[in-house]
Amino acid sequence: MRSTTILIMVMTEQPSDSSMDSIAAMDSGLATRVTEWLKENLPAGWVEAVDAGDTEKVNLMRLALPYEEWCEKLGKAGWATATWPVEYGGAGLEPAQAKVVNEVLNRYKVPRSFNVLGIGMAGPTLLQWGTEEQKKRFLPPMAQHREIWCQMFSEPGAGSDVASLATRAMRDGDEWVVNGQKVWTTLGHIAHYGMLVARTDPDLPKHKGLSYFLLDMHAPGVEVRPLVQMTGEAEFNEVFFNDVRIPDSMRVGAVGEGWAVATTTLMNERVALSGAGSEGMANVGGGPVDALVALAVKNGAWGEPVLRNKLVQLVIEGRIVKITNLRAAARRKQGKPAGPEGSITKLFQAEYNQRLQSVAMEVLGCRAMAWDETDLEAASMVRGFLRSRANTIEGGTSEIMRNILGERVLGLPKEPSVDKDVPWSELRR
Numbered sequence: 249m250r251s252t253t254i255l256i257m258v259m260t261e262q263p264s265d266s267s268m269d270s271i272a273a274m275d276s277g278l279a280t281r282v283t284e285w286l287k288e289n290l291p292a293g294w295v296e297a298v299d300a301g302d303t304e305k306v307n308l309m310r311l312a313l314p315y316e317e318w319c320e321k322l323g324k325a326g327w328a329t330a331t332w333p334v335e336y337g338g339a340g341l342e343p344a345q346a347k348v349v350n351e352v353l354n355r356y357k358v359p360r361s362f363n364v365l366g367i368g369m370a371g372p373t374l375l376q377w378g379t380e381e382q383k384k385r386f387l388p389p390m391a392q393h394r395e396i397w398c399q400m401f402s403e404p405g406a407g408s409d410v411a412s413l414a415t416r417a418m419r420d421g422d423e424w425v426v427n428g429q430k431v432w433t434t435l436g437h438i439a440h441y442g443m444l445v446a447r448t449d450p451d452l453p454k455h456k457g458l459s460y461f462l463l464d465m466h467a468p469g470v471e472v473r474p475l476v477q478m479t480g481e482a483e484f485n486e487v488f489f490n491d492v493r494i495p496d497s498m499r500v501g502a503v504g505e506g507w508a509v510a511t512t513t514l515m516n517e518r519v520a521l522s523g524a525g526s527e528g529m530a531n532v533g534g535g536p537v538d539a540l541v542a543l544a545v546k547n548g549a550w551g552e553p554v555l556r557n558k559l560v561q562l563v564i565e566g567r568i569v570k571i572t573n574l575r576a577a578a579r580r581k582q583g584k585p586a587g588p589e590g591s592i593t594k595l596f597q598a599e600y601n602q603r604l605q606s607v608a609m610e611v612l613g614c615r616a617m618a619w620d621e622t623d624l625e626a627a628s629m630v631r632g633f634l635r636s637r638a639n640t641i642e643g644g645t646s647e648i649m650r651n652i653l654g655e656r657v658l659g660l661p662k663e664p665s666v667d668k669d670v671p672w673s674e675l676r677r
């Protein structure tokens with residue numbers, strides 16, 4: 249009884265939703281404009297079916313929607329990257345307005361581009377560091393899902409300590425010649441372009457001899473080999489570079505400034521993975537707690553007090569994630585770039601999603617162990633559970649997030665770093 253009471257309080261008081269309401273009230277004209285655009289551009293009856301709660305009809309329509317074409321249309325309208333300037337394929341909106349756009353897109357279950365490494369990471373990095381030519385060339389196709397992006401930072405010997413990476417780029421006239429290997433490259437097998445950090449001066453300390461490049465994934469000498477993960481999918485890859493040539497015009501930032509540019513990408517990655525990004529995918533890890541409660545009520549799991557208590561706890565934590573993300577959005581509204589505070593939501597969201605997915609398996613019961621092949625709900629929930637194990641590793645492990653929070657948010661003393669001023673070439677690896 250107690251947990252039910254708390255749940256009702258949380259669901260009715262909902263401070264996060266009232267904040268949402270105030271944002272929406274500020275710009276209800278924008279919400280109407282986006283809704284009207286959806287009515288005109290989605291298949292006829294979609295918006296009305298959502299409003300009428302006809303989930304089955306919406307699901308069928310989603311299956312029939314030509315995905316690539318739709319993502320391109322959404323991108324061309326500027327809604328996929330609402331805060332980007334219009335000339336680079338966005339809608340030129342403020343972050344708070346972009347939140348309104350995303351609320352409408354979420355409400356109408358609008359399919360979005362899976363190009364998160366592009367839209368959420370490469371895009372903001374290019375907006376901050378790219379040349380005019382690079383922004384005009386790469387941002388619109390990124391927003392329109394016409395060019396998919398991947399991130400090539402991690403190497404077999406350089407993950408948490410990514411600044412120690414060994415992939416080498418050597419200057420040759422107007423080009424760079426790249427040799428080395430990356431690993432865990434998400435979407436590398438389908439990406440058109442990748443963000444690449446390589447060592448351009450091994451005689452400088454590890455953070456100082458790096459440069460940042462945009463790499464054509466189909467350039468001669470790039471070899472992509474898939475890695476199979478426990479979901480059975482091969483979402484990420486090893487990438488090998490064998491005398492790959494990159495024009496100097498594809499360098500982002502100055503030679504040797506790669507660490508600073510990469511930090512922008514990493515900060516934005518944490519924001520994207522925390523679900524706080526205004527351009528992020530809907531329901532990034534953990535969004536569906538209300539759906540889980542609904543399933544528990546439907547299948548009787550809600551009747552078990554211990555399980556009900558866990559669900560209520562998750563609802564409360566889900567609201568905390570939402571409120572914290574709103575706070576981060578408010579910071580961006582003031583024009584401040586993603587900062588170390590993104591590590592708070594990245595850390596919390598990753599661990600929260602793992603708890604949520606474990607409880608989801610309890611709610612699912614026996615269906616989580618063996619399910620009928622037509623039972624797509626069980627299949628997708630089990631996949632979600634298996635995939636969530638990666639949340640506390642990808643985008644920086646939870647231990648590294650705690651280090652960043654300790655040092656850069658709480659101001660605690662830094663870990664001793666004996667290799668900071670030593671040339672990379674002299675480091676033991």
Ligand SMILES: Cc1cc2nc3c(=O)[nH]c(=O)nc-3n(C[C@H](O)[C@H](O)[C@H](O)COP(=O)(O)OP(=O)(O)OC[C@H]3O[C@@H](n4cnc5c(N)ncnc54)[C@H](O)[C@@H]3O)c2cc1C
Pocket residue numbers: 398399400401402403404406407408409431432433434435484638641642643644645646647648651
């Ligand atoms: C699903 C998934 C997708 C990924 N996609 C990409 C991608 O697209 N592009 C890309 O470049 N990388 C990607 N990665 C790689 C990811 O960024 C690294 O796995 C991560 O940074 C950890 O590096 P590592 O695996 O080398 O582990 P290590 O750095 O070897 O860490 C091993 C263990 O030691 C701990 N540890 C290490 N250093 C410290 C320290 N200083 N203090 C405390 N504990 C420490 C870690 O927390 C971890 O538990 C992906 C990873 C996953 C799981």
